[in-house]
Amino acid sequence: MRDFKSDKGQMMIGGVKATDIAAKYGTPVYVTDEDALRGNFRRIDKAFQKNMPTRIHYACKANSNMSLLRILEQEGSCIDAVSVYEAKLCLKAGFSPDRILYTGVMVSDVEMRQVVDLGIPINVDSINQMRRLAVMDNGHPISFRVNPGVGAGHHQHVVTGAKTTKFGVPKEQILDTYQEALSLGFKPFGIHAHIGAGVQETAPFLQVTQVLVDIANDIRDHLGLALETIDIGGGIGIPYHLEDNHMDVDALSSEVSNYIRNNCYVRKLAIEPGRYLVADTTVLLTTVGDIKEHPEKTFAGVDAGFNTLIRPAFYGSYHHVAVANKFGARATFNYDVVGPICETGDFIARDRMLPMIELGDLIAVYDAGAYGFTMASNYNSRPLPAEVLVKDGQMNLIREAQTLDDLTAHQKIPGRLMV
Amino acid sequence: MRDFKSDKGQMMIGGVKATDIAAKYGTPVYVTDEDALRGNFRRIDKAFQKNMPTRIHYACKANSNMSLLRILEQEGSCIDAVSVYEAKLCLKAGFSPDRILYTGVMVSDVEMRQVVDLGIPINVDSINQMRRLAVMDNGHPISFRVNPGVGAGHHQHVVTGAKTTKFGVPKEQILDTYQEALSLGFKPFGIHAHIGAGVQETAPFLQVTQVLVDIANDIRDHLGLALETIDIGGGIGIPYHLEDNHMDVDALSSEVSNYIRNNCYVRKLAIEPGRYLVADTTVLLTTVGDIKEHPEKTFAGVDAGFNTLIRPAFYGSYHHVAVANKFGARATFNYDVVGPICETGDFIARDRMLPMIELGDLIAVYDAGAYGFTMASNYNSRPLPAEVLVKDGQMNLIREAQTLDDLTAHQKIPGRLMV
Numbered sequence A, B: 001m002r003d004f005k006s007d008k009g010q011m012m013i014g015g016v017k018a019t020d021i022a023a024k025y026g027t028p029v030y031v032t033d034e035d036a037l038r039g040n041f042r043r044i045d046k047a048f049q050k051n052m053p054t055r056i057h058y059a060c061k062a063n064s065n066m067s068l069l070r071i072l073e074q075e076g077s078c079i080d081a082v083s084v085y086e087a088k089l090c091l092k093a094g095f096s097p098d099r100i101l102y103t104g105v106m107v108s109d110v111e112m113r114q115v116v117d118l119g120i121p122i123n124v125d126s127i128n129q130m131r132r133l134a135v136m137d138n139g140h141p142i143s144f145r146v147n148p149g150v151g152a153g154h155h156q157h158v159v160t161g162a163k164t165t166k167f168g169v170p171k172e173q174i175l176d177t178y179q180e181a182l183s184l185g186f187k188p189f190g191i192h193a194h195i196g197a198g199v200q201e202t203a204p205f206l207q208v209t210q211v212l213v214d215i216a217n218d219i220r221d222h223l224g225l226a227l228e229t230i231d232i233g234g235g236i237g238i239p240y241h242l243e244d245n246h247m248d249v250d251a252l253s254s255e256v257s258n259y260i261r262n263n264c265y266v267r268k269l270a271i272e273p274g275r276y277l278v279a280d281t282t283v284l285l286t287t288v289g290d291i292k293e294h295p296e297k298t299f300a301g302v303d304a305g306f307n308t309l310i311r312p313a314f315y316g317s318y319h320h321v322a323v324a325n326k327f328g329a330r331a332t333f334n335y336d337v338v339g340p341i342c343e344t345g346d347f348i349a350r351d352r353m354l355p356m357i358e359l360g361d362l363i364a365v366y367d368a369g370a371y372g373f374t375m376a377s378n379y380n381s382r383p384l385p386a387e388v389l390v391k392d393g394q395m396n397l398i399r400e401a402q403t404l405d406d407l408t409a410h411q412k413i414p415g416r417l418m419v
Helices: A018-025 A034-049 A066-075 A084-092 A109-117 A127-137 A171-184 A203-223 A249-263 A275-281 A311-315 A404-408 B018-025 B034-049 B066-075 B084-092 B109-117 B127-137 B171-184 B203-223 B249-263 B275-281 B311-315 B404-408
Strands: A010-013 A029-033 A054-059 A078-081 A100-102 A122-124 A142-147 A190-192 A229-231 A268-271 A282-293 A298-302 A321-323 A333-338 A347-354 A362-365 A386-391 A394-399 B005-007 B010-013 B029-033 B054-059 B078-081 B100-102 B122-124 B142-147 B190-192 B229-231 B268-271 B282-293 B298-302 B321-323 B333-338 B347-354 B362-365 B386-391 B394-399
Touching: A010 A018, A018 A029, A018 A282, A018 A362, A018 A386, A018 A394, A029 A034, A029 A275, A034 A054, A034 A066, A034 A249, A034 A268, A034 A275, A034 A386, A066 A084, A066 A275, A066 A394, A078 A084, A084 A100, A084 A109, A084 B404, A100 A122, A109 A122, A109 A127, A109 B282, A122 A127, A127 A142, A127 A171, A127 B282, A142 A171, A142 A203, A171 A203, A190 A203, A203 A229, A203 A249, A249 A268, A275 A282, A282 B109, A282 B127, A311 A347, A311 B311, A321 A347, A347 A362, A404 B084, B010 B018, B018 B029, B018 B282, B018 B362, B018 B386, B018 B394, B029 B034, B029 B275, B034 B054, B034 B066, B034 B249, B034 B268, B034 B275, B034 B386, B066 B084, B066 B275, B066 B394, B078 B084, B084 B100, B084 B109, B100 B122, B109 B122, B109 B127, B122 B127, B127 B142, B127 B171, B142 B171, B142 B203, B171 B203, B190 B203, B203 B229, B203 B249, B249 B268, B275 B282, B311 B347, B321 B347, B347 B362
Parallel strands: A029 A386, A054 A078, A054 A268, A078 A100, A122 A142, A142 A190, A190 A229, A229 A268, A298 A333, B029 B386, B054 B078, B054 B268, B078 B100, B122 B142, B142 B190, B190 B229, B229 B268, B298 B333
Antiparallel strands: A029 A282, A282 A298, A282 A362, A321 A362, A333 A347, A386 A394, B005 B010, B029 B282, B282 B298, B282 B362, B321 B362, B333 B347, B386 B394
16 A cells, blocks of 8 residues: 655645546546556566566556556566457557467467467466467467466455366376477476465465476476476565555565575576556545435445446455545544445445545545456446546546447347337 | 257257357357347236236346347336436437436435436435435425335345445434425425345335335325335346246235235335346357366366356356257266356356366356346456347347457557657
8 A cells, every 4th residue: 555645635646636636537537656657567576686587477457558558568567468358458558479478267269369370478277278279389389377276365266276276287287288288399488377366475475486396397307398487476465454564575586586596497487466566556536426324334425336446345355545635634434435336235445434524525545456447347337437647747548438328339229129 | 047948959049049149149148038028027017017006117237238128118117227327328228207217326416417407206315315406406206215124135245225235215214304305395206115136035025015105104194295106126036046936926016015005095116127027038158168177176168257247256146057059968067167267256157067068169158137248347358248139030239249449449548658
């Protein structure tokens, strides 16, 4: 969670008053601070490069806005793409194919054919996928995603490394898989695993590194293939709560690099941060439209619901909230901040002490840059919100809000129904 | 759950082979059977009209496709709209304003102003909202949503009637609220409550009817206002499992109508079915792209994930699935049917006995007409799917699938990022 400056009780984002952004572009609106994004990339890049050459593959499922992709392209990032559509967006944003690694799950031939034709390296997720790829192009650059049997994360939904999940080649089958890959003509360049999301300690990453090092050594010893890269995936958490610690990326880098250096021949690392790079760069601004004092609690109703930000409703996630136009004022009342969606599960923040809220107040929802806009929907027929980029006191609209016409644009009504 | 016909092992929907639909329009694709929708409306309409004049307000948050709205308009349905956008879509679809009832939650002045200007009756959700509406137009037709303190439903997220939820005016405050409404110049026409979603028995509806009858009687006795309508809301469940019972709408209608007739002066009823009308009219067709045999389970990977149908991941909902091109074949293997989204929580159906699945097989996900497309997202940058209407062996594309261009259409990249 970042600290934001206050200017006479007004929350400032990238040198701009939050209320000015809301006044100009309406709400709900996602607001990203360009310098914060550049800072996040530079911090983790520096921490890793000093210990071992490392490719930072931004997991763009967290936020695939084209301007954010441009910023990360400028910074020298690489990309972790989980769909061919993400890969195409990144190509459009200026990433060359070799800077993208495609890691799909349950990949169809239709999708894989496109990835192959685009010349994007594939991190193969299943034995079946490898065999189908061999038919298309057995010279395509590949690595394998192994299911390490090691999982961690902030919610059961995102623990991807556990044994019973759908991801990767099971550890028990991985050596045979590399052998088959070699016999099919492939020359795999690496090994990859991903343990989950929202992990705050270094230990699970070290555990997965150990699994990957063992596999890399086995591959060299038994198959005579020396891998170039060990990819420990993503999953680095961020401090959504005030009291949470920041992940110490320097410690993470040195622990992982040292382990590899001392136990393996591989000298290139890859990591796939998504949330770490973008979550705290962005706040969601939303306006209070109604206030309800029920006998048992007080509700502040805002214009962002789980159509806009689904994490609280979907994962039970905590997002810090503040009243942007009463920034730093004493928190004296308890509120549930809830959205306009017609479901009880539609809330933004529960049981929060905040300054007294009045109609028209502007609520800032922190850490909304990861899995915010990318998971938004048109539920209740509400249009998708705008996105704004701020830097040095300037604002740029980087995505216009949808209008009602967007909801009907692709629809056709058969003639017989027009009577 | 509807029975579908089989033609030599091929699932038939509205007289069309499921595989023909998939071949023509691609997958994933939502397929709606027009006659099934008309049949559902006529069944519940008939059941209610025979006991008491009843307005059937279709809760269009369940599915706001324009063609489905047109069909229901032709059938004589009214509308329950929860956002001004839904209201506008319904106006576009040919519903006159007086056939729409707007029931927002946490309604802002900006949104309410539009509803007022459109001449759409408002089911007021809070005291605050009433006072703000009085300033705009104290002659506007209104009813009130009461929070009855009676909740029920298939998931905690949708139990809207319980005391601690954000919806409606608390029962304890409702009489004072009608009194204030009268003193502000309003002449409320009704009283409304909504208990939740997915309710399979008549008892909770009878309970809420009793609460509403007591309030209606109190209003006449203490305030001298005779209400025209009692609106018991929606929430009628459907049998998602093979072994579930259909709600007996004849019994529901007669129990509710009899109770009102014997205990109250009101002689008009309103109900707000959403799921009941549309859920079983629609199947989601999705293609198997990869199959994984892990030591502990077998995954059939399809091209629809929680971006397409979020109910299993969001609510833990059960949807029956069948292999459309092996329809009626013996179920001999156990599968998890999972999507292409990069999260463990991305599944369509778990632990199902199905015929042996091969690559390219077509999976039909039943009862996908309610809260399917309307809750879909672009997560993982996947475009929204197509929708097809079938009737008498004919197919009509009623919504084109999105393309990649739709994902970038509203985006603008600041000049400084283009270097």
